[in-house]
Amino acid sequence: MDFGIVFANTGPFVEPDAAAAFASHAEAAGFESLWTVEHVVVPAGYESTYPYDPSGRMPGNDDAPIPDPLVWLSYLAAVTSRIRLATGILIVPQRNPLVLAKQLATLDALSGGRMEFGIGVGWLEEEFDALGVPFDDRGRRTDDYVVAMRALWADERATHHGEFASFDECVMRPQPRRGTIPVHVGGHSDAAARRAGRLGDGFFPGKGDHAELERLFGVARQAAFEAGRNPDVLTFTSGGNGAIGSRALDEVGELAAMGVTRVVLPSFLFWQDTEEALARYGAEIIAKAP
Incomplete structure (x- = not known):
């Protein structure tokens, strides 16, 4: 089982010294990955419903700093050597896919192949409006952009003709260390x-309790099978709010039995006494996990 930290680029870790120390201590404690969140802007007084809190509002104030995930991860790539650099998530339909593919490949190449690309379609309609990006087609746009980016990463001269992205014989360098x-x-x-x-x-x-996670994993596996892909190659990451306290190891074991391969913890667990808190979790949970 791998362990990561989500909401990594929030709270005290938006500051450069605190972020660098946090990443170094997380790596030393045995954490496998750091996962960033993003919003380019948060329009004041938004009415869209945040789907991960009963209040329908994001945690914190609208003006809480959220550094650009790729810039933040690039900064930390230079002060670490093993920990994986992840977006969790990056709002794909808001970005130009060719520019984004280049940014991700560059960061992957410079970090020695440590990039993990977590993607989402977004929920904050007012942010899409501010960026001039259509909201209603964001799912189809995301699918098309992923295919286009994979072509740029893998092909010597990439060609792609989709609903939203189209190009011929494009050479993009550098490419990712592992080809994707x-x-x-x-x-x-x-x-x-x-x-x-x-x-x-x-x-x-x-989000989701164990029963809902198992159901969703089944939906993903079935979709892979129907698409002619091997469902067994899918990896599953789950939030680890239950992977703290006296039942932490039991929770991790139960998630592993469901097929979860990575547990991520919220960064606010480590906002205070960061080095000690990370080291303690590494020794008590990560070192003993299945």
Whole structure:
């Protein structure tokens, strides 16, 4: 079982010294990955419903800093050597796929192949409006962009003709160290699970109890099978709010039995006494996990 930290680029870790120390201590404690969140802008007074809190609002204030995930990860790539650098998630339909493919490949190459690409379609309609990007077609746009980016990463001269992206004989260098970058589809809906099965290397549900996670994993596996892919190659990442406290190891074992390969913990668990808290979790849980 691998362990990661989500919401990594929030709270005290938006500051450069704190972020660098956090990443170094997480790596030393045995954490496998850091997962960033993003919003380019948060329009004040938004009315869209945040799907991960009963209040329908994001945690914190609208003006809480959220550094750009790729810039933040690039900064930390230079002060670490093993920990994987992940977006969890990056809102794909808001970005130009050729520019994004180049940014991700560059970061992957410079970090020695440590990039993990967690993707989402987004929920904040007012942000799409501010960026001038259509909201209603964001799912189809995401699917098309993923296919286009994979072509740029893998082909000597990439050609792609989709609904939203189209290009011929494009050379993009550098390419990722391993020929591609793992794509982890985020979201807790059946649509996200099916997208993971059709297109993803992994699935990262944003929420759900054990029964719901098992159901969603089944949806993803079935979608992979229907798309002619091997369902067994999918990896599953799950939030680890239950993987703390006296039942932590039991929770990790139960998730592993369901097929989860990575547990991620929220960064706020480590906002205080960061080095000690990370080291303690590494010794008490990571070192003993299945």
